[in-house]
Amino acid sequence: MDKLRRTLKVTLAYEGTDFKGWQDVSSAPSIEGTFKRALEQILQERVTLKAASRTDAGVHARGQVLSFKTEKLTPLENKLRYSLNRLLPSSISVIEIEEVNSDFDATNQADFKLYTYRLSPSKIQEPLDRRFAWHFSGTYDLEAMREGAKMLTGTHDFSAFTNQRKELPENRVCTLHQAIITRSDLLEFHLLGDRFLYKMARNLVGTLVYVGLKKMDKNAIRALLSEKDRTLAGPTAPAHGLTLERVFFSSDPSFVQAEVPPLLNR
Numbered sequence: 001m002d003k004l005r006r007t008l009k010v011t012l013a014y015e016g017t018d019f020k021g022w023q024d025v026s027s028a029p030s031i032e033g034t035f036k037r038a039l040e041q042i043l044q045e046r047v048t049l050k051a052a053s054r055t056d057a058g059v060h061a062r063g064q065v066l067s068f069k070t071e072k073l074t075p076l077e078n079k080l081r082y083s084l085n086r087l088l089p090s091s092i093s094v095i096e097i098e099e100v101n102s103d104f105d106a107t108n109q110a111d112f113k114l115y116t117y118r119l120s121p122s123k124i125q126e127p128l129d130r131r132f133a134w135h136f137s138g139t140y141d142l143e144a145m146r147e148g149a150k151m152l153t154g155t156h157d158f159s160a161f162t163n164q165r166k167e168l169p170e171n172r173v174c175t176l177h178q179a180i181i182t183r184s185d186l187l188e189f190h191l192l193g194d195r196f197l198y199k200m201a202r203n204l205v206g207t208l209v210y211v212g213l214k215k216m217d218k219n220a221i222r223a224l225l226s227e228k229d230r231t232l233a234g235p236t237a238p239a240h241g242l243t244l245e246r247v248f249f250s251s252d253p254s255f256v257q258a259e260v261p262p263l264l265n266r
Contacts, residue, residue, distance in 0.1 A: 005069040007104050008077070011096040012064040017131050017240065018091060021057040022064070031055070031064075031092065038087045042080065045071055050107040052247040056199065058239030060132065063095075063114075063246035067106040104251060112177065112248040113196060117189040117205045117241050126185070133186055134241035140212035142183055148211040148218040149179035149189075152204060152225075159228035161204055162197035163236065172197055172228075179204070199236055207234030 014031055024033035032049055039047055052065040077097040084094045118133040120126070125135040155175040162172060178192040189205050207224070210216040216234060224233050 005071050005102070007067060007069050007100050007102050008080075009096075009098050009100045009104060009106065010066050010068070010094060012066065013062050013093045013095055014060065014064065015091040015131070016055060016058050016060045019057065021059065022051055022053065022055045031061075034089065034092060035066075035084075038084055039068070041087065042083050043070055043072060050105050052106045052110040053113060053196075053244050055244055056202075056239050056242075059242045059244065060240075061244040064244055065106045065110070065247045065249075067100070067104055069102075101251070106247075109249055109251060110247050111250050112192055112194060114245045114248070115191045115196070115201045116243050116245050117191070117201065117237060118243070119187040119189070119205070119209065119237075119241060120185075121187055122185070129186065131240055132243070134238050136209065138213050140187065140209075141214065142181065142187075142212065144214075144218045145208045145212040146181050148208050148221050149181055151218070151221040152176055152179050152208075156225045157228055158197055158200055158225075160224040160230050160233045161200045161207070163199045163203070163230065174200070176204075181208070202237040202239065202242055203230075203233055203235075205237040205241070209237065210234035 012031070012035070016031070018029065019031050019034070020028035022031045024030045024036065032051065036047065036049055047068045047070065050067045055061060055064065077099065081094045081097045088094070118129070120129050120133040120135045121137055121140055123137045125133070129135075153176050155173060157172050158174050159172045174193055174195050174197065176191065176193045178190065180190040182188045182190070189208065191201050191204065207216065207221065211218045211221070220232075
């Protein structure tokens with residue numbers, strides 16, 4: 001462990017409705033800014049947060065992970081979690097705090113991220129789903145969507161599924177390990193990958209929705225991957241349907257040393 005500073009790993013859950021995403025911006029409330037102010041108020045020191053994912057405005061999380069270093073050498077995890085949850089708004093909760101190795105970095109060491117997108121296909125949306133599921137009624141061809149999802153899995157250049165922004169990375173190759181669609185009252189898209197480009201998860205969902213509604217042939221997905229043209233893919237699904245479910249780290253003692261975590265192997 002760092003002799004001068006301890007490294008703490010935090011697991012957060014939040015409802016993203018009232019926030020402009022994770023990243024701290026001066027013009028609007030953010031998850032990062034809100035959490036950081038509460039943390040610094042308690043610790044009485046400046047901290048730098050490293051987050052596993054920079055979720056967009058309106059996106060939710062059950063398992064966002066962040067790390068930071070503190071000069072407070074006395075173990076304080078349980079007390080800190082309690083104090084943060086008393087100080088933070090009800091839309092943000094600290095699930096767990098633990099001390100980790102000094103070289104742990106939530107931003108750069110995440111191995112897999114699991115997102116779930118929820119869609120309400122019924123004519124009338126349940127009120128309790130309003131903030132957490134996209135209401136897009138229609139008759140969906142579930143089998144065609146699942147076949148399209150299989151075409152998306154693997155290692156590809158996902159340029160056709162990322163929106164333009166100034167800091168868009170040159171490397172747009174990602175590995176989508178699993179893309180599973182389940183159906184109950186809601187349609188749920190479970191996406192497990194090593195990394196996700198800007199709005200990539202929502203663009204994958206929007207494209208699969210078009211496949212399900214017969215607005216796009218499932219075989220067009222192969223062309224999208226090869227032609228890398230965003231204008232040919234489906235729409236960007238609304239942010240409020242997306243939830244960051246979990247982040248996996250190989251440094252975690254509970255991590256299963258396999259090609260992918262077994263969570264979605266079914």
